[in-house]
Amino acid sequence: MPIFWRVVVALVSAVGTVVPPLLSQNVSEKLQLVLKQPLPSFVQAAATFSPDERYVMIGGLSDLVVYDVLSGIEMRRFSTADTQLPFLQAAFGSSPGTFDVATNNGVLQCDLPSGNPCTVLPTAEASKLTVKSPIDDSTSTQPFGTLTHSDPNTLRTQPINTWLSPSGKVQLFTRMSTTGQIVLCLTAVSQGKPIGVPLILGGNIDPLAGINFYQGLGVLEAHGLWTHYWNFRTASTVTYPEDSTYSASGAVSYTFVSTGAGSGYKLYRQENEIAKETGFVADILPSWVGTSAKGEVLIFTYPSDTPAASGLHAVRDGKESRLDCSSTYTSQGSLSARAMHPSIDPSGQALIAFCNTSANLSHPVWKLIAWSLPDLKEKQSLTVETSTRDFAQWASIAPDGNTVALGSKGAVRIADLTSGSFHDVSFPFLFDGLLFNGTKVVTGEIQEDGKTLVLVTDRNSHGIGNVIWFDTAQQNYHRSTDFTNIRAMSTDGKGAVGVLTEDNIIHVLNPDGKRVERLISIGNDWMVFSDTGFFDATPNALKWVSLSLQGNALPVPAESLFNELYRPGLFRQLTYGQVPSLPNGIDISVYFDAPGIRALLQGRVTPRLKDGKAALCFGDTDLFQAFERQYGTSNAISDADAQCGKRIVLSNQDDPATTVNALQNLKAARLTTPWDGEHITQHPAHVHLLGVAISHYSNNADLGDIPTAVHGVKDLQQAIASTYAADQITLWGDKCNGLYDDNATKARILKCMDDMTAEMKPDDLAIIVFAGHGGNGSEGAMVSDLFSFYTARDPQAGVLGENSISAIEFADRLRKITARRVVFVMDACESGLTMAPLANAVGVKMQAAALQALASQKSGSSIPGPAAEGVLLMAASSGVEDALTSPDGNPFLKKLKDSLKSQPGGARSYSLATDMALPLSLLVNGTPEQNTPLALAIGADFSVLNQ
DSSP: OOHHHHHHHHTHHHHSOOBOGGGSOOOTTTEEEEEOOOOOOOSSOEEEEOTTSSEEEEEOSSEEEEEETTTOOEEEEEEHHHHTOSSOEEEEOSSTTEEEEEETTEEEEEETTTTOOOEEEOHHHHTTOOOBOSSOOTTOSSOSSOOOOOOTTTOSSSEEEEEEOTTSSEEEEEEEOTTSOEEEEEEEEETTEEEEEEEEEEEOOOOEEEEEEETTTTEEEEEESSEEEEETTTTEEEEESSOEEEOTTSSEEEEEEEOSTTSOEEEEEEETTEEEEEEEEESSOOSEEEEOTTSSOEEEEOOTTSTTOOSOEEEETTEEEEOGGGGOEETTEEOOHHHHOOEEOTTSSEEEEEEEOOSOTTSOOEEEEEEETTTOOEEEEEEEOOSTTOSOSEEEEOTTSSEEEEEOSSOEEEEETTTTEEEEEOOOSEETTEEGGGSEEEEEEEOTTSSEEEEEEEGGGSSEEEEEEEETTTTEEEEOOOEESEEEEEEOSSSOEEEEETTSOEEEEOTTSOEEEEEEEETTEEEEEETTSOEEEOGGGGGGEEEEETTOSSOEEGGGGHHHHBOTTHHHHHHTTOBOOOOTTOOTHHHHHSTTHHHHHHTTEEEEEETTEEEEEESOHHHHHHHHHHHOOTTEEEOOOTTTSEEEEOSOOSSHHHHHHHHHHHHHOOOOOTTTTOEEOSOOSEEEEEEEEOSOOTTOTTSOOOTHHHHHHHHHHHHHHHSBSSSEEEEHHHHTTOOBGGGOBHHHHHHHHHHHHHHOOTTOEEEEEEESOEEOOOBTTBOOOOOEEEOBOOGGGOTTOOOEEEHHHHHHHHHHOOOSEEEEEEESTTGGGGHHHHHHHHHHHHHHHHHHHHHHHHTTOOOOOOOOOEEEEEESSOTTSOOOOBTTBOHHHHHHHHHHHHSTTOOBHHHHHHHHTSOEEEEETTEEEEEOOEEEEEESEEBSBOO
């Protein structure tokens, strides 16, 4: 078997079965995405920052919420519904992270750094405190924030309320989205101006106004309070802080930027990453915007319910002009985008719009007018028949700039701009048992072949709709599954479709009508979700998304399923038609019953049949109790059974024997590669060793000291440096000015990792060691499987700086390492949570090499298959345990150092993995404590040290 094909076959257990999209296991009907809607409307609100600007609280008429400024995490929430008060009163204390809230039962005194629940002060003590109202400050000399108002009807994305921190470095503001929802945002401030994409804290997360699918670029654009681009050609994403519009070529963009309350919006034109003012200022924000192919001219309309609305406007070289139909009106008032339905063809060569040419408002006469771009010359004017089948509901122009589809509720008419002729499209079929003309066609687009229509329908106006692909020549069709409340639709001109639904989720459909993926954009964060249950995301996006199984009452946060369903590089996989599947025999509900199941099976957990039911049996009482405390599962059972006294009974019992067998296979399985059983005998030319350790978190009072972290890592580095298996070695931690204690900030660590990766060669060996605090960042009842290593706080990063590195970021860095031998060590509490995402990253990396080799083979190249690779991953504890440490030593790092030196002939990856996965014990204050480290060797065996 050729090497390139062996790679593809062997990756089945690494990233799921690689099958064509239409044959993959589909759980989309069972598993639903739920975007959190954590806040009510804050149109009337007030806010204040804590003295150290670490926290901010905002209060409205019904809720008061406290946020962590650094992460955007909601720390506490209080509701008038719970306190039975007309409004809540609150104030920060002088000590960091402390505040008081007045309720009808007394005053709650809260201490965020302690992690403890708020305590109720006695009435006598409460009367001594001064608390302030978030809305009515008449009883206080120091108001709770500053309550400001703007008119949301005239300022679409202008901040409604704005609060600046005492230092002037952070701004909290509420903003109204294009659909009238309130979003709560936090942004850094430089020289008095907000910078970057805002951090979205909460609100009714409904910020996307629409989507555009660019035919020539393979880019899907989501726009609203920000603009997010999903590039299907490069499998990359990018977010811009404003609502921007790109030209068809992708070379030019236009953005309207507010100049301040009530002073209009400046138009900026960006080309070659250089933005310049055009000189044009709009009184209000336009409602529809389009550009010519190369961005020479911008076309826009104003909202119909504003005094400035007056038809189609064009801006070229900073000068505004109006097209011919701008002086006509409809019975609803000025001729707006809603009435005109302007449309630009995907190539940016032609513009069309409906215009009413009748002075009799009771009997409008509609004309379809077409203009060529960019010269704006009128090329055709066709009268559209006015009848009960009014064809002025929507319009779409094909990429040829000549064929136009005109739509009504139940029919479509095709216009030829060259000949000026029309012909009606008939639909000789039934749609879900209903006559097609009994189903409302909301909108549609004609494709580049000039005959295929992509239509969005709303069955009987019940909010349930579909996307239909109709071949007007062959008179056949196919449709998508049901969608609820479709807000917008755009095609790439070749049959691929993006659908934006009211829940703010973008559904990408292929021309066959099958959904490929779901996309979510929230500020600078994004998430990709496959219909087989897997996802890729930025760390902050996970807090917005929960997953729900049909029949389950409560959605589960995506963070709780991170280890099992996170797939780094998923967007790229789906783009190239590689769809990962769940292991055969394992239902998706297993991951909801036992989050972190893969890590548990690597420890002392065994699947068994118990009383005819599939169960997970824990051989370690401490591990079982830790799991029960963390996840609070209702399926946990503890009895005197000798083999399975501590167990989790799985909820899906359709075929318990098959489930147990599949879990046993999963327990025995490991990441397989084409290089299993092979040995890399060539010594690496260079060892790249990066050690990061934090013993003293002097800039973060929330984290205690770990006296042995720095000392343990330095000892390990010395042991490796003395007998390293290479010609030369670079100690990158020292080269980067010592990544210890206060120097080990997130920015410095990631930059050092990037610099190290840039200097690596394929034949090198990379060893990366981290020691310090870690955890899953769980707050209250919310449990997360997303591990983070806590770094030193960076005073130069500003108050919005991040002070942790997530497993997502570690996985992304691991994928980029070019060395074919890698050792990764994480010594921190709950560090076992890193194993699954890092192993997945290794699988994706190897799959990329396989696909590249396959592509080379198809192209006739004689490039050989990829050379052998080996990876060793080690974690100091399981995903639900603390790492063992004491003032006298670090047992995990000490054992690793001893194992490196004790193996005859040199330490090798597979033998190290066996040694390091054994339980560890430590005597703490006379009491023995034990935990279970995790270790995994992947691919070829290789030397870590030579004797």
